[in-house]
Amino acid sequence: MHDIxxxxxxxxxxxxxxxxxxxxxxxxxxxxEVEIAFGVSKSNSGIIHPGTQNKSNSLKGKLxxxxxxxxxxxxxxxxxxxxxxxxxxxxxxxxxxxxxxEIKKExxxxxxxxxxIVFRPWLAVNExxxxxxxxxxxxxxxxxxxxxxxxxxxxxxxxxKNGVEIYTDxxxxxIKKDKYFEIESKLGVxxxxxxINAAGLFADxxxxxxxxxxxxxxxxxxxxxxxxxxxxxxxxxxxxxxPSQTSKGTLVIKTSDGNPMIGPTAEEVExxxxxxxxxxGLAQVISSVKRLVPSINPKDIIAYFAGLRxxxxxxxxxxxxxxxxxxxxxxxxxSPGLTAAPAxxxxxxxxxxxxxxxxxxxxxxxxxRRKTIHLFQSDKKLMKKIISKNKAFGDIVCRCExxxxxxxxxxxxxxxxxxDGIKFRTRAQSGRCHGxxxxxxxxxxxxxxxxxxxxEISKRGGKSGIVVKERG
Amino acid sequence: MMKERDLIxxxxxxxGMAAALSAYEHGVQDILLLERDQFLGGILNQCVHTGFGLxxxxxxxxxxxxxxxFMKRVIAIKEIEVSLKSFVIKLSQKKEITFLKxxxxxxxxxxxxxxxxxxxxxxxxxxxxxxxxxxxxFPAGLAQKLINIEGLIPGNEAVIVGSxxxxxxxxxxxxxxxxxxxxxxxxxxxxxxxxxxxxxxxxDFGIPLYLSHKIARIHGADRVSKVDVVQVDxxxxxxxxxxxxxxxxxxxxxxxxxxENELAEMAGVDMDRKTNTPLSKEQNKTSxxxxxxxxxACQIYDLVDWVTKDSLLAGKxxxxxxxxxx
Ligand SMILES: Cc1cc2nc3c(=O)[nH]c(=O)nc-3n(C[C@H](O)[C@H](O)[C@H](O)COP(=O)(O)OP(=O)(O)OC[C@H]3O[C@@H](n4cnc5c(N)ncnc54)[C@H](O)[C@@H]3O)c2cc1C
Numbered sequence: 037m038h039d040i041x042x043x044x045x046x047x048x049x050x051x052x053x054x055x056x057x058x059x060x061x062x063x064x065x066x067x068x069e070v071e072i073a074f075g076v077s078k079s080n081s082g083i084i085h086p087g088t089q090n091k092s093n094s095l096k097g098k099l100x101x102x103x104x105x106x107x108x109x110x111x112x113x114x115x116x117x118x119x120x121x122x123x124x125x126x127x128x129x130x131x132x133x134x135x136x137x138e139i140k141k142e143x144x145x146x147x148x149x150x151x152x153i154v155f156r157p158w159l160a161v162n163e164x165x166x167x168x169x170x171x172x173x174x175x176x177x178x179x180x181x182x183x184x185x186x187x188x189x190x191x192x193x194x195x196x197k198n199g200v201e202i203y204t205d206x207x208x209x210x211i212k213k214d215k216y217f218e219i220e221s222k223l224g225v226x227x228x229x230x231x232i233n234a235a236g237l238f239a240d241x242x243x244x245x246x247x248x249x250x251x252x253x254x255x256x257x258x259x260x261x262x263x264x265x266x267x268x269x270x271x272x273x274x275x276x277x278x279p280s281q282t283s284k285g286t287l288v289i290k291t292s293d294g295n296p297m298i299g300p301t302a303e304e305v306e307x308x309x310x311x312x313x314x315x316x317g318l319a320q321v322i323s324s325v326k327r328l329v330p331s332i333n334p335k336d337i338i339a340y341f342a343g344l345r346x347x348x349x350x351x352x353x354x355x356x357x358x359x360x361x362x363x364x365x366x367x368x369x370x371s372p373g374l375t376a377a378p379a380x381x382x383x384x385x386x387x388x389x390x391x392x393x394x395x396x397x398x399x400x401x402x403x404x405r406r407k408t409i410h411l412f413q414s415d416k417k418l419m420k421k422i423i424s425k426n427k428a429f430g431d432i433v434c435r436c437e438x439x440x441x442x443x444x445x446x447x448x449x450x451x452x453x454x455x456d457g458i459k460f461r462t463r464a465q466s467g468r469c470h471g472x473x474x475x476x477x478x479x480x481x482x483x484x485x486x487x488x489x490x491x492e493i494s495k496r497g498g499k500s501g502i503v504v505k506e507r508g
Numbered sequence: 509m510m511k512e513r514d515l516i517x518x519x520x521x522x523x524g525m526a527a528a529l530s531a532y533e534h535g536v537q538d539i540l541l542l543e544r545d546q547f548l549g550g551i552l553n554q555c556v557h558t559g560f561g562l563x564x565x566x567x568x569x570x571x572x573x574x575x576x577x578f579m580k581r582v583i584a585i586k587e588i589e590v591s592l593k594s595f596v597i598k599l600s601q602k603k604e605i606t607f608l609k610x611x612x613x614x615x616x617x618x619x620x621x622x623x624x625x626x627x628x629x630x631x632x633x634x635x636x637x638x639x640x641x642x643x644x645x646f647p648a649g650l651a652q653k654l655i656n657i658e659g660l661i662p663g664n665e666a667v668i669v670g671s672x673x674x675x676x677x678x679x680x681x682x683x684x685x686x687x688x689x690x691x692x693x694x695x696x697x698x699x700x701x702x703x704x705x706x707x708x709x710x711x712d713f714g715i716p717l718y719l720s721h722k723i724a725r726i727h728g729a730d731r732v733s734k735v736d737v738v739q740v741d742x743x744x745x746x747x748x749x750x751x752x753x754x755x756x757x758x759x760x761x762x763x764x765x766x767x768e769n770e771l772a773e774m775a776g777v778d779m780d781r782k783t784n785t786p787l788s789k790e791q792n793k794t795s796x797x798x799x800x801x802x803x804x805a806c807q808i809y810d811l812v813d814w815v816t817k818d819s820l821l822a823g824k825x826x827x828x829x830x831x832x833x834x
Contacts, residue, residue, distance in 0.1 A: 312725070313638060314639070314725070419608070430610045431608075431609075435544065441610075468631075469629070470647070472649060480658075491660060494643065495642070503660040504662070507655065507660065
């Protein structure tokens, strides 16, 4: 019998698990994919939003501002790279400056600090590649960037270290409630006193299993395009246009690995599995961002993807259901869900308390995690040190992104089972050649370490095998 | 003090080996050959088909045989030090090289450097093919490596994008391995591949080649399920009402090769952005004195014989340069 079962191992589910792992509770995460963070949390902009562009009375606005503060502390404790780069929301004319002032006012109500409107002379010095027709911008210094999947991995790793059980490839298929919940899954039946539904795009399906019918998740697609690392300094800040009704607009983004990114689009789609990109998405993104930074060149695009925002109305839905006691929905976690995740975790923890769950702190809670070593981030001195300690750091597997065998092996020890899992954790296969050179080597390491034949290695589990069979 | 060597060659494929031999023959007595893989021979190791050496050896050889002839000679010369599993992470304008090996990081300075780093394949990402990102999409060279080196079959039913030689050779290779190649799609009006490959790899097996066509979209969630193909006009614009679908679980991309010159760039060599090759007035030379580039890193050749010829020249040039500065 578990005290709490969390359904969904995205950034939200893992943040909740990590927060609750401070207490003496028996907790498990059930995740349907073969690895953590293969849902929405793997494909987003990676921005730790300051909270602007949200209504001051919205839950997501409040949790975003709080999350922005919590993420930095968490990042330090868990060794996640976080960089405060600041954001600029730009204005082309006087009318737009008025809107900046409104956004600033709304932001101040939410408690966002140090915002100021800057003008052309400041922009010319601090953001030289910006369109010269931009006359002013709202500078919000507290905006930052993080690697979204690494945040989820590191959260789940620390949660596991503190006793949380993590079951992957464990789709929940049915929920029964008697005195307790009986949760039917691919790996059997779990029973639990509480359920936290953090199933992202599928939170409505999970809610329905528990008899709650008034949540409907509508996917909103965002196509994003990554540029070559050589363009790392094309901007110094995150560049935003004025927001629209449905999104913060198409942005010029800095990412924690250096590659600039442009996007996302905001398209209503039906299919929760539609992760396709297309020419019209590309055309729209290019024309929007060229207005912000005219020198952006589509030739510099080296990769692209799409993500689906799990939208249900305008705000987050985080509540214990009145009709189904001890069932907590964490649904409709669209943007800024990544930023808000640690604040959502605290919010859920409070809901549990009010609902009557007894909390007792663990005395041996381990708040820290040793930072993962990446060769590409190391200087010569550090390289010398780590290579002398572990030979395999000198054995390069991915030439484009400088990833060593030691890093691949560490990723596997930390839970990577698939080619994508390796990619998200280490960057191997994400460079110029997209795995052209290192795929076979990584397959071999996976095969050896996990003790599975080469023809069972997959891109991301399920039917996504890399090859179909061995040569006859 | 940093150790100093006369000549450092980066890359142990046919280009690097020929450059080393030629430099030695022209008097260089101290050569360090760095290769990141665990073998010499580079990409030839996976090219098990024949057709190599017709020009240089006047014989028909398979890729590994062609490589082997150079390897034997390189290994026999003690003045050429071969360092395998050695990955160069840095080259400076002053010709200082930092390289990693399992358990070791080394720094050396060279009088002259020859970059023989070969090329990589253009990817699906560069070709901007719309659709999903399932398993089953391979650069053609990777598919070749999977079959020939790892003994694995990449897919059951394939469509090949691009009719360059690698694409054509892989059409035959897959067919011989029992996979069905349903089509080769070429956006240009003519194939860039060698005529002999069109005949021997496609026509002999009845594999259709669609010229002036492109893949408009890739479908599939976990694994590729089908591709949409459409005809294009002279300006590569889609021709309306010509779209059709081909069911397949595999897409091979053979859309051209790009010289790998990240090290040259790091050393401040002037580059031609379009071709990713060093700008230079003279074959194999670069804007930095004493840094030479040869083989496919210098220019994409369709036959290894031309790579050898080009690299022999680079070895000679480096030898002359070293003599001059001594
Ligand atoms: C294009 C785009 C850009 C974005 N940019 C930003 C940004 O810059 N900053 C920001 O703060 N936010 C951003 N977001 C929002 C952010 O990505 C999401 O809010 C966040 O990732 C949601 O996390 P999650 O854990 O709720 O969802 P998910 O990561 O999807 O996690 C839910 C998990 O539940 C699992 N699951 C589903 N059904 C079941 C079942 N039946 N049984 C078991 N498990 C199940 C899924 O497999 C999944 O892993 C962006 C979103 C998109 C799409």
